[in-house]
Amino acid sequence: MKLIFDYDENITGHVPSESIDLDLPKHLMRSDLPLPNVNEVDVVRHYTNLSRKNFGIDLGIYPLGSCTMKYNPKVNENLARLNGFSQLHPLVPASFSQGTLELIWKLQQYLKEITGMDEITLQPAAGSQCELLGLMMAKKYFKDRNEERKKVIIPDYSHGTNPATSSMCKFQTVTVQSDTRGNIPLNKFRDVLDSDVAVVMITNPNTLGLFEENLSEISDLARSNGTLLYCDGANMNALLGIGKPGEQGFDMVHLNLHKTFSTPHGGGGPGGGALCVRSFLADYLPVPRIVKGDEKFSMDYDKKKSVGKVHSFYGNFGMLLRAYSYIMSWGSNISRVSKNALLNANYLQSLLSDVFEQPYNRKCAHEFVLSSKNLGARSAMNIAKRIMDYGLHPPTIYFPLIVEEALMIEPTETESKESLDNFASVLKKISDELVKDPDFIKKSPHTTKLGRLDEVKAAREPNLRWLPKFKV
Amino acid sequence: MDYVPITNKDQKEMLAKIGINSIDDLVGDVKLRCGKLNLPPPMSEMELVQHVTALSEKNKIPRYFVGGGSYNHYSPAVIDHMVLRGEFLTAYTPYQPEVSQGTLQSIYEFQSYICLLTGMDVSNASLYDGASALAEAALLSSSHLRRNHVFVSKGLNPRYLQVLKTYCEGAEIEISDKIDEKTACVIAQYPDFFGNIEDLQTLADEAKKAGALFVTCVTELTSLAILKPPANFGSDIVVGEGQSLGIPISYGGPYLGFIAVKQDLLKKLPGRIVGLTTDDKGNEGFVLTFRAREQDIRRERATSNITTNQALLALSATIYLAAMGKDGLINVAKASYKQAHILHEKLKEVGFEPLNDKPFYNEFVVKATKPSEEILSSLLKKNILGGINLGENKLLVCCTENNSAQDIEDYVSAVNE
Numbered sequence: 001m002k003l004i005f006d007y008d009e010n011i012t013g014h015v016p017s018e019s020i021d022l023d024l025p026k027h028l029m030r031s032d033l034p035l036p037n038v039n040e041v042d043v044v045r046h047y048t049n050l051s052r053k054n055f056g057i058d059l060g061i062y063p064l065g066s067c068t069m070k071y072n073p074k075v076n077e078n079l080a081r082l083n084g085f086s087q088l089h090p091l092v093p094a095s096f097s098q099g100t101l102e103l104i105w106k107l108q109q110y111l112k113e114i115t116g117m118d119e120i121t122l123q124p125a126a127g128s129q130c131e132l133l134g135l136m137m138a139k140k141y142f143k144d145r146n147e148e149r150k151k152v153i154i155p156d157y158s159h160g161t162n163p164a165t166s167s168m169c170k171f172q173t174v175t176v177q178s179d180t181r182g183n184i185p186l187n188k189f190r191d192v193l194d195s196d197v198a199v200v201m202i203t204n205p206n207t208l209g210l211f212e213e214n215l216s217e218i219s220d221l222a223r224s225n226g227t228l229l230y231c232d233g234a235n236m237n238a239l240l241g242i243g244k245p246g247e248q249g250f251d252m253v254h255l256n257l258h259k260t261f262s263t264p265h266g267g268g269g270p271g272g273g274a275l276c277v278r279s280f281l282a283d284y285l286p287v288p289r290i291v292k293g294d295e296k297f298s299m300d301y302d303k304k305k306s307v308g309k310v311h312s313f314y315g316n317f318g319m320l321l322r323a324y325s326y327i328m329s330w331g332s333n334i335s336r337v338s339k340n341a342l343l344n345a346n347y348l349q350s351l352l353s354d355v356f357e358q359p360y361n362r363k364c365a366h367e368f369v370l371s372s373k374n375l376g377a378r379s380a381m382n383i384a385k386r387i388m389d390y391g392l393h394p395p396t397i398y399f400p401l402i403v404e405e406a407l408m409i410e411p412t413e414t415e416s417k418e419s420l421d422n423f424a425s426v427l428k429k430i431s432d433e434l435v436k437d438p439d440f441i442k443k444s445p446h447t448t449k450l451g452r453l454d455e456v457k458a459a460r461e462p463n464l465r466w467l468p469k470f471k472v
Numbered sequence: 473m474d475y476v477p478i479t480n481k482d483q484k485e486m487l488a489k490i491g492i493n494s495i496d497d498l499v500g501d502v503k504l505r506c507g508k509l510n511l512p513p514p515m516s517e518m519e520l521v522q523h524v525t526a527l528s529e530k531n532k533i534p535r536y537f538v539g540g541g542s543y544n545h546y547s548p549a550v551i552d553h554m555v556l557r558g559e560f561l562t563a564y565t566p567y568q569p570e571v572s573q574g575t576l577q578s579i580y581e582f583q584s585y586i587c588l589l590t591g592m593d594v595s596n597a598s599l600y601d602g603a604s605a606l607a608e609a610a611l612l613s614s615s616h617l618r619r620n621h622v623f624v625s626k627g628l629n630p631r632y633l634q635v636l637k638t639y640c641e642g643a644e645i646e647i648s649d650k651i652d653e654k655t656a657c658v659i660a661q662y663p664d665f666f667g668n669i670e671d672l673q674t675l676a677d678e679a680k681k682a683g684a685l686f687v688t689c690v691t692e693l694t695s696l697a698i699l700k701p702p703a704n705f706g707s708d709i710v711v712g713e714g715q716s717l718g719i720p721i722s723y724g725g726p727y728l729g730f731i732a733v734k735q736d737l738l739k740k741l742p743g744r745i746v747g748l749t750t751d752d753k754g755n756e757g758f759v760l761t762f763r764a765r766e767q768d769i770r771r772e773r774a775t776s777n778i779t780t781n782q783a784l785l786a787l788s789a790t791i792y793l794a795a796m797g798k799d800g801l802i803n804v805a806k807a808s809y810k811q812a813h814i815l816h817e818k819l820k821e822v823g824f825e826p827l828n829d830k831p832f833y834n835e836f837v838v839k840a841t842k843p844s845e846e847i848l849s850s851l852l853k854k855n856i857l858g859g860i861n862l863g864e865n866k867l868l869v870c871c872t873e874n875n876s877a878q879d880i881e882d883y884v885s886a887v888n889e
Contacts, residue, residue, distance in 0.1 A: 001756045004581050004794045012797040014548040015873055018806035023813075024831050028669050028700050034588055037797035038548055047578070047791055051559040053624050054574030058558030071475050074519050077556060080722075084528030090724030092534065094859060099530030100723050113510055125600035125725070126780035128767070136642035163772035168611065169642045169859055173772045201863050211501040242504040258780065262475075266555075266784025267575035268565040268597065268744065270726035275545035286638070308638030312541050312603035312631055312713065313724025325524055329473035340476045342498040347486040355605050363490075363498055388571050396567075399768060414475050417482035443752065448570040451751040458749035458761040462738070464594050466584040 004046055010039040034468040050219050053449060054267070055393050061419050065367045065396040065408025066159065066207055068237045068259035069079045073329065076263070076322040085321055090313040095300045100317065101297035105290050114334070115233070115253050116246025121285045123315040124273030127234050130254030131165040131201070134277055136286040136307045137252075138199050138228050139169055144305070147226070149198035155184050156402050157206040159232060166375040171198065177404070182210040182360045186217055193225050203232040204245070205365035207400040207408070209345065211238075219249025228252065228281075236260040237412065238342060238366035241335025245276075252277045261323035272319030286310055340413035341366040344420060348411050351424035355431050359403050367410035375434050378442075380405040383430050385452060386444040390426045450452035473517050520750055534857040535879050537815070539835050539870030540665070541602060541691050542727075545804060546874055547718040548795045551788050559785060565744070565780075569759045570751075572884040575783065576758035582786040585793050589696045590688075591703030592732035597744035598786040599729030599778060603632040606659065606689050607639035608731060608742045608776060609711045613657035613685045614645050615775075616740050621648040623684070625675060627664030629691055656707070662688050663695055664701055666810075666868060667835030672705040676845025681781040685709060685737075685883050692716050695796075695833045697805035709733050718792030719785055728785040739765060742776030799848050807873035808834035811880065815871055818884045824881040827866065835870045837862065840887070847887055854886045 022029065038046070055062070062069035080086065080177050088100055108120045124130040135152070142149050152166040155176045163173045163227060174192050179185045184202070193200075200222050205211045212218070222229045231245045231253035237260045239245075243254040265271075277285065287306045288299035303395030330337060342391035349358070349368040372379040384394035384407075396408035411420055434441050445451065476887045478486070487493060499505065515523065555561060559574060566579075579597045586595035599605040622645060624633060637658075640647055651658055658679035663669045665748060672688065679686040688702035690712035694714045696702075702710045712730035715721070733741060747761035767774040796804065806816030812834040820826055824838040840847050844861040851858035856879070859869040871880075 001577070003577070003584075004790070005584065010797075012795065012800045014796055014800050015803045015807065018873075019802045020806050020810045022698060022806065022809060024669065024698070028671060028831065030698055030700055033697055033798050033802065035585070035793060035798040035801065037799050038794050040548075040795060043791065043794045044550055044554070046794070047554045048557070050574035050577055051554070051557040052574070053577070054559040054560045054563050055568075055571040056562035058562045062562075062564065064564055064567070069562075069564055072562055073473065073475060075473075075520060077561075079524045079528075081552070082525060082528040083533065084525075084531040086720040086722050087533045088531050088543075088723045089536055089538055089544065089857065091538050091540055091860060092532075093852070096532040096857075097533060097723065099527040102530065103524075103527050110511055111757045116506065125604070125777075128777040128779045129600060129604070132639075132642065132777060136638065139642060160767035160769065160771045160774065161777045164767035164770070164774040164777035167772045167774070168777055169826075170644045208772065213501065213503070216503060226660075239502070241509045242506065243502045243504055247506055248504045256780075263783070264561045265564045265780075267560055267563045267572075267578075267787065268783030270600075270779040270783075270785060271780035272726075285832055307641070309631065309634045310604065310638060311725065312601045312629075312635065315724070316600075316726035317601070317723040318720075318726050320486065321524075325520055327780040328512065328515050328520055328523065329475075329517070330511075332511045333474070333514045334509060334511060336474070337477060339495045339498075340478055343478065343483065343486055343490075343495050346490045346498055347584065350490045363501065365501070384568065388568065389814050392632075393571065394568055403730060414477065416477040417479075417486060437696065450573060450755055450757040451753055452568055453569045453751050453757050453759045454749045455759050455761065455763075458747040458759045462761065463588045463596075464738075464745060464761070465580070465582055468588070 003466055004038060005036050005129055007036055007038045007042050009037050012037050026154050028057050060392055061411065061415050061423050061451045062393040063395045063409045063411050065233060065410040068410060068412060070262055070412035071414035072262050072358045073326065076325045079325050080318045080321050085283055098297055101290055104320060104322055105292050105297055107320055110327050111255060112276060114240060115276045117253060118242025118248065118279040119282035119285060120276045122320055123286045123311045124275055125311060125316050126271035126273050127254055127256040129310055130273040131161055132168060132378060133310050134200060134252045135165055135210040137281055139283060140307050140445050141285050142183060142198055147373050149196050151197045153192055153197055153200040156343040157182065157400055158201060158203050159207060159234060162201045162232060162470060181362065182206060182208040183213045186214055189218060193221055199228045199230050201230045201232060203235060205235045205238045208360055208369050209364040209367035210362055211365055215248055235366060236257060238338055240338040242338050257319055257323040262326045263287040263318050263322040270316050272316045272323060337413050344413055344415055348409060348420050348424060352427060352462060359425060367408065370407045371403050371405050372407055373405040374430060379434060380407055382434065382441050386430045386441050388445040389447045391425060392423060410462040433448045485553055495641045533678055534855045536857050537859055537869050537871060537883060538857045540860045540868065541631060541713060542721045542724060543692055543716045543872055544874050545694065545716055545872050550795050551718050551791045554791050555784055555788055556744055566760060569757060573757055576746050578787045578790050580758050582790045583746060585790060586730050586732050589693060590732045591701030592710050593735040594738050595730060595732040596741050597746055598781040598783060599731055599743055601725065601727045602689060602691050603635035603731045605711040605729035605731050606632050607636050609687045609709045610636060610640060610657060611643055612740050617656045619654050619656035620645045623648055623651050623655050623658045623757060625660040627666060627668060628659065628661045651678055651682045653682060655682050656683040657687045659687045659689060663833045666828060666837045667832035668830040669699060669833055670830055676706040694801065694805045694808060697801040708737065714789045717789035726782055726785055728782045728789055740775055743778045743781055804873050808871055811871035811875045812836060815880050815883060822884060822888045834872060835868060837866055837868050840865045850889060851886050854882055856883055856886060858883065
């Protein structure tokens with residue numbers, strides 16, 4: 001393995017040489033900068049070779065549950081690189097940014113239509129930042145009403161970000177255990193819903209890939225308790241044109257543009273977040289708000305009740321642009337996305353339900369969770385590793401935490417039937433292999449450049465950076 | 473456009489296998505169905521390109537003499553060619569290391585570069601942007617020391633201050649104007665919002681004396697090619713914005729937040745961290761490590777809720793630093809410094825009053841003899857965005873290596889008219 005720091009000193013030349021003497025006091029200057037000078041040819045080969053050690057959607061199915069790894073249209077990458085967008089500084093006057101502001105404003109309209117909400121901000125950089133913003137807004141809302149509510153109810157089927165966010169806002173998390181159908185049991189919900197509950201955070205469909213069946217009742221109970229209902233919309237890929245959170249009783253919903261609206265994940269980011277709210281919460285949204293006047297678009301900072309800002313500027317605009325392009329491509333046909341996401345997930349579930357245990361006997365939404373506990377301890381891990389030997393990407397494993405040996409599978413609508421059939425047949429084969437030759441499978445993967453990596457060693461003997469041979 | 477590869481024939485077979493007649497039977501669980509969405513008609517790729525290009529043409533791109541947290545540096549062509557490779561672009565967070573070594577190694581290299589530039593011990597894999605990275609540093613300090621005040625030195629970018637205040641209000645942390653036994657951290661920007669390069673040693677010592685952590689925020693990373701690394705002032709945490717490293721200004725995002733800390737704060741870091749290890753045959757490779765801090769495992773006891781980060785921008789910055797190298801980065805820093813000082817000198821000659829009382833890097837403040845609005849609008853007529861209006865005739869002006877001698881001449885002649 002060769003690091004970029006291991007190349008021999010060479011010549012670069014991307015900018016002109018500059019020989020000016022810096023007129024700075026010595027004690028404010030750096031004595032040495034230990035970065036390598038690598039020739040461009042080596043740079044390109046280094047990173048091209050690294051890319052070949054990676055798996056992406058462009059290579060095949062990437063069925064990570066809860067991550068919505070769908071195909072990312074190539075044209076959107078070209079559009080994000082148009083000079084008029086990529087070369088626009090965030091501090092230009094509004095007369096220079098009319099195209100950008102119009103795009104953001106229109107995207108806001110479309111996302112409000114899709115979610116059935118009244119107002120929206122596109123400032124958060126990701127879904128978890130939407131959650132943080134939503135809870136900060138809730139906190140301020142209750143403060144203005146002279147109510148000191150300290151609790152947030154979160155079902156056990158939620159993403160880990162929900163309780164983590166609740167803690168960041170100094171709320172106390174109250175966990176409700178879901179029932180055998182994967183719903184929030186109403187009796188348990190009533191028990192914990194007291195006057196101290198500020199927010200209920202619900203993921204719909206939840207991380208088990210199931211629509212919450214008690215939503216109307218939960219929403220009624222929350223409302224009559226003065227509690228806000230927050231929808232973690234990470235799984236909105238199941239609901240486009242099928243159901244609107246705004247019509248299902250939610251007061252806030254966030255969207256992950258990098259999931260549902262197909263902006264590329266880039267190896268972990270950047271993402272894009274949209275937080276959509278009912279009008280009674282609109283005053284708390286961050287500034288600036290994008291405003292459409294008679295002739296021009298502008299930014300409005302004059303919002304006294306606003307919680308403030310969560311981004312250096314206005315959000316991950318480049319991702320908003322890609323999401324906008326995605327929505328414009330589908331237009332009024334966009335429900336085809338979710339319908340086919342449901343079709344693909346249910347078809348794959350039906351192919352696999354006799355291979356693995358299906359802990360919830362229901363039709364699924366856009367994803368489903370199976371359990372491989374019948375195949376022994378650590379079987380989900382072994383299956384995941386073996387899948388790579390067949391040139392495919394494994395599903396999410398050991399999440400949600402409430403299912404033992406969980407395999408969480410989200411094929412998305414951009415897989416063909418052939419791809420789904422192949423994935424199912426590989427999983428069947430592996431489940432047979434696990435019975436016939438378990439030791440071989442436990443040592444998989446066998447065909448990747450590296451075998452199983454030692455995570456315990458990584459944490460016990462941390463090596464988190466390259467060190468130069470001399471002190472910086 | 474349509475991105476669903478299922479044919480009608482496939483669909484029939486799939487429905488039969490599921491045991492239903494129509495896709496509509498699958499949405500029965502959604503009790504509250506919605507009507508047809510009111511969205512525009514779908515577009516072909518050609519129509520989309522025409523439509524979005526027309527929108528882009530409604531923007532106007534001036535010549536920039538403005539920074540304030542977003543810097544118009546040159547970006548080598550090689551970056552885009554690499555980050556557009558589908559193996560990087562369309563990969564998820566590297567949960568399965570055996571098929572993610574590309575992303576993992578590039579993050580390890582990114583962490584190394586951030587440590588080399590800042591002088592710190594460890595870096596994470598990135599945060600959203602500079603402002604939220606600063607807020608995360610305040611949360612980290614507060615939870616580490618169990619203190620709930622933070623002190624902010626003047627000279628912090630006002631946008632960062634606003635984000636910090638927003639996060640602190642949510643987290644019940646107070647922004648205080650004194651350093652004492654309640655102070656969790658002391659925050660200083662370097663170089664500061666007005667371009668000043670300050671010796672931070674005194675402030676760092678004051679923080680230490682109060683038992684607080686010292687946080688340095690860097691919004692223009694190219695400055696660290698020539699400036700003393702913040703670690704050398706005794707910073708416990710260095711955060712900031714990596715946009716300067718080859719990332720397009722793109723109306724403010726997506727950018728690249730970073731956080732680097734001293735070794736003893738490693739386990740308090742928010743976000744992903746990549747470490748080197750070995751596989752079952754002893755070969756070296758990389759994994760996500762210290763995962764037990766993270767939200768999907770630790771839930772309400774996680775160090776932060778951050779999940780998605782800015783990995784692809786971290787890759788861009790890494791390739792930028794690889795392609796520019798030490799020499800290129802120093803050339804960028806020197807040229808930015810030089811252009812700013814040339815313009816500064818020329819503005820003094822035409823009657824602007826210099827207001828920086830310390831050395832500056834590539835941003836500086838001048839006071840004009842007439843209102844800033846008038847200056848900026850006469851510059852805009854020459855298609856020059858001349859700086860940030862600080863009120864009272866004051867302007868915050870920025871240069872990078874991208875500003876030519878002609879740009880500078882045009883700037884001076886426009887304000888001198």
